[in-house]
Amino acid sequence: MGAYTAVAVEQRAGMTAARRAGEATPRQADHLDLAAAEDRVLVAAFLAGSREAFDVIVTRHQRTVYQVCFRFVRNHEEASDLAQDVFVRAFKGLKNFKGDSALSTWLYRVGVNCCLNRLAVKRPATEPIDSMQLVDQRSADPLRAVMRGEKATEVRQAIGQLPPKQRATLLLRVYQELSHEEIAGVMGCSVGAAKANLFHALGNLRRLLQS
Amino acid sequence: MTTHLSNQEFVDAVDLVLASDRVAHLTVCAACRAEVEALRAVLADVSQGGDVPEPSPLFWDHFQSRVRAEVQSEAAVPARLSWWATLGSARTFLAAGATVAAAVIAVSLYTGGSVEPGSSAAVSVGETSELLGPEDGFAGLDGVEWGFVTDVMETLGPDEARDVLVPTRHAMDAAFESLTTAERDAFVRLLTAEMAEGLE
Numbered sequence: 001m002g003a004y005t006a007v008a009v010e011q012r013a014g015m016t017a018a019r020r021a022g023e024a025t026p027r028q029a030d031h032l033d034l035a036a037a038e039d040r041v042l043v044a045a046f047l048a049g050s051r052e053a054f055d056v057i058v059t060r061h062q063r064t065v066y067q068v069c070f071r072f073v074r075n076h077e078e079a080s081d082l083a084q085d086v087f088v089r090a091f092k093g094l095k096n097f098k099g100d101s102a103l104s105t106w107l108y109r110v111g112v113n114c115c116l117n118r119l120a121v122k123r124p125a126t127e128p129i130d131s132m133q134l135v136d137q138r139s140a141d142p143l144r145a146v147m148r149g150e151k152a153t154e155v156r157q158a159i160g161q162l163p164p165k166q167r168a169t170l171l172l173r174v175y176q177e178l179s180h181e182e183i184a185g186v187m188g189c190s191v192g193a194a195k196a197n198l199f200h201a202l203g204n205l206r207r208l209l210q211s
Numbered sequence: 212m213t214t215h216l217s218n219q220e221f222v223d224a225v226d227l228v229l230a231s232d233r234v235a236h237l238t239v240c241a242a243c244r245a246e247v248e249a250l251r252a253v254l255a256d257v258s259q260g261g262d263v264p265e266p267s268p269l270f271w272d273h274f275q276s277r278v279r280a281e282v283q284s285e286a287a288v289p290a291r292l293s294w295w296a297t298l299g300s301a302r303t304f305l306a307a308g309a310t311v312a313a314a315v316i317a318v319s320l321y322t323g324g325s326v327e328p329g330s331s332a333a334v335s336v337g338e339t340s341e342l343l344g345p346e347d348g349f350a351g352l353d354g355v356e357w358g359f360v361t362d363v364m365e366t367l368g369p370d371e372a373r374d375v376l377v378p379t380r381h382a383m384d385a386a387f388e389s390l391t392t393a394e395r396d397a398f399v400r401l402l403t404a405e406m407a408e409g410l411e
Contacts, residue, residue: 058278062271067263076266080274087278088285155260174254175261180222192219199218202253209256 039103046094054094058087061104064176065111071171072115074156082118086111101185108176109186112168119164158208166201173198216243225250 034042034056042060045053065086070079089110097106159167165187172178172186184194213236216224223229224237224247237243390398 054282055275055279058275059271062274066266066274070263071261076264080266080270080277084274084277084281088281091278091282092285151256152260152262155256159257159260170257171261174257195219195222199222199250202250202257205257206249206253209253 040099043094043097043099043103054091057090057103061107062087064104065107068108068111068171068176069115071175072167073118074160078118082111082114085114089114101182105178105182105185108172108178108182109188112172112186116164116168154209155205158205161208162201162204166197166204169194169197170201170205215240216246221246221250225254 034045034050034053037045037053037056039057039060042053042057046057062083066079066083069082069086070076073079073082086107090107093110097103159170162170168187169183172183173180178186180191180194180198183198184191187194187197189197213232216229216233216237220229220233221243224233224243229237237247
């Protein structure tokens with residue numbers, strides 16, 4: 001019995017809902033061009049029992065999810081473990097995805113929760129020395145490149161000292177370029193609180209970088 | 212003079228979406244302007260520190276395989292049961308155990324194990340007692356074995372007992388399916404031992 005079959009019982013409710021909404025049934029999902037399908041179609045196909053739809057979701061979003069996780073932990077192994085955890089949780093929780101936001105926003109939410117949980121139980125990892133020295137010595141201005149690399153390391157270390165929610169807000173805003181509304185959705189707070197978090201994150205960073 | 216910008220308004224100012232009346236304040240308030248500039252400078256610094264090294268191209272294939280395997284293993288772990296569900300599960304297990312016991316008995320009898328009428332055959336098993344008797348061949352059990360069977364039978368209703376005593380192929384399959392790997396191993400060992408004993 002396949003794993004996807006084993007959870008089919010859990011997905012019946014979602015499948016019924018998908019059929020009611022006129023979305024893809026398993027038989028229809030077979031004929032969909034899943035790789036080109038929109039996320040909402042993939043979700044409906046997955047809830048209707050298509051395991052290929054979930055594979056496409058993973059393929060489509062794995063890089064973004066991995067990057068979010070990496071920016072939290074600055075470590076490839078941990079980031080890949082976290083990203084894997086995000087998709088396993090997504091697999092189990094997609095039936096609860098209501099489609100109010102984009103799938104990517106929902107995955108961000110799952111990812112940030114995974115990362116915050118990890119940070120809550122684990123000391124923040126220090127950045128490995130080799131990643132601090134990844135400077136191309138052949139560049140036109142090696143000295144400048146070294147200085148830029150050092151600055152980047154300083155910034156990353158300072159970000160690593162921020163309180164988790166401030167860090168999450170900053171990462172989502174600056175690197176993932178989410179709007180304040182999307183960040184509020186991911187963090188489960190008001191837009192005002194998201195902006196306040198960002199303001200405090202920047203203020204704390206300024207102090208950390210000056211010290 | 213108007214009040215200084217709030218935290219949220221500072222963020223709006225950095226994003227260049229500050230309300231026009233507050234922009235008017237910003238133009239005349241050096242302190243707020245300095246704060247906005249400082250925030251922009253920090254943002255510029257932050258943007259330098261966001262590089263994520265690109266993993267090997269092979270990583271993504273490997274990653275997808277890992278996710279698939281993890282999902283499969285997660286799906287194989289039964290969901291945590293509530294206490295009433297646990298009770299139901301225990302009852303199912305008990306019925307399965309009784310079915311297995313009946314199978315063992317049947318194998319024992321089929322393989323011609325030593326069958327001596329035992330006095331314990333007459334032990335009352337409540338409503339199921341009329342289903343049993345020495346003519347059914349259960350008399351070959353010793354006291355301990357018979358005690359186990361009667362203990363199990365006493366916990367079952369008449370229908371369940373009938374299912375146990377006259378198990379259908381489907382019921383046997385279902386009972387076996389409900390066992391854990393360890394229980395299946397134990398069952399196979401028991402069955403093998405019984406069959407070996409019967410062949411001696």
